[in-house]
Amino acid sequence: MITIVPTLDCNFKCIYCYESNCKDRYYMTRDTAEHIIKYIDTFTPNGGMLRITWFGGEPTLALKLIYYISDAVSDILLRKNASYFSMIVTNGYLLDKKAALRLRSYGVEEACITIDGCAESHDIRRPLKSGKETFDTIIKNIIDISDIMNVCIRYSVDRDNMEEFSKFLDILEETNIKEKIRIEIIRIEAYSYSDSIVKNRELSTCEFSKVYPELVKQVIERKIKIDFLPTQNRTSCSALLSNHVVIAPRGELHKCIYTVWNSAESFGRVDKFSKLNENLVKWMNASPTDNQDCKNCKVLPICVGGCLRSMVINDTVFNDSEDRCIQHKYNIEKLIKLKYIQSIFEK
Incomplete structure (x- = not known):
């Protein structure tokens, strides 16, 4: 399993991001990419499995480098008869149809895109560096790419936007993409240098564990895909x-x-x-x-x-x-019951 960070630069200025503490906006060079390709070739066994996650910063700012490495990886996989899974964790703003088609051609199967509430809340928390809104563009991109690659919408929750969740699900239904995506619900975490507004919005793990089952229930009732129970092949880290x-x-x-x-x-x-x-x-x-x-x-x-x-x-x-x-320490019994309810809705 390899996570590749082609840059720590980002086109967003999120109000809580830990990476705002990082002043290094360096972009990976072609020389470093060549070393990564050699590393992958060395440590991918014949008939083995390779998993690559593209992360950032914002990885779509370095799409040309992702294409370059992915092209070389394709040759390695063919030569070694190895299995492959790849995904990209992105803010979704630059992941349009053209980019998605190119990524998919290189075996990038899934995009994980973060949303912080409906338009008004999201655009305050996750604007472009210029201050421009991002919500509408992201939703349009999700609609455009949902037939090309698997899309996981990572909905970030805090005290102020959790009441918007139902309205956000309405948007997914209105745009007819609810059957093409899956939802992941996470809590927004404040950091030591985050301002007091962000810290006051933050839900503790225990608080989040009380809210989470109700949010999951809403997703199940809308018949939208969601994985909310831990499985044996996962770790929390x-x-x-x-x-x-x-x-x-x-x-x-x-x-x-x-x-x-x-x-x-x-x-x-x-x-x-x-x-x-x-x-x-x-x-x-x-x-x-x-x-x-x-x-x-x-x-x-x-x-x-x-x-x-x-x-x-x-x-x-x-x-x-x-x-x-992890939240399951506090709510595992409720989630097991919700799994039963989900099985009924899926029939």
Whole structure:
């Protein structure tokens, strides 16, 4: 599993984004891309499985580089008879039909697009750097690409926009795309440098766990796809996977997407890869069983300790009061009941 960050630059100015703390707007070079291609060739076994996630910053600002790497990856997959899955996590503003067709031709099957409420709320929270609104363009793009690639709409919830969720579902029904997309509901997290307005809007994990089942129920009743129960092949944190690596724009290797702006946390470079590194060891040695609360928790088998980053790094990017527990600790029984209701609606 590889997450590639072609740039930390972004065309949005989101009010809460952790990446606003990063001043590096560097774009990955063709030379670094070549090293990534060699890395993928080296570590993809014959008949194996390769999974690539394109992340940012905003990855659609570097589409030419994505196309270049993806083209080379296609040759590797053919030569090694390997399986492949690829997705892109994007704000959706530049992901128009033309871009989607090109990405799909290279095996990028899914786009995960973030929405923060209906137009008025979303455009305040997620405007372009110029201040221009983005909601209408994103919805148009979702409509245009939903027949080309799988679309996951990641609806971000806080105290102020959770009441808009039903209205947002109305929009999906009015545009006739509800059967072509799936919904993921997440909570907006404030960071240590976020302003007081953002922090006051934030729902704690426990608070979110109370709101979440009702939001899921609304999605089920509209017969829109949603996955809301953890499964055996998932973890709450990709950094927990021994075969997962994040490659930053300058070719630095990381375990966590939230450290790519901090070179001190990398465990090597894609052109000078070493299997043993002090930073890598601290990530791989982190264990939830070192924490007594985790050790005694009923959801440990599906959580595996939650956010690994909060276990191994002490810094001020996240709030001091960050709760790394997953919401299932508080609402798993309600969600199991909703799964039964969903099975009835799907008949």
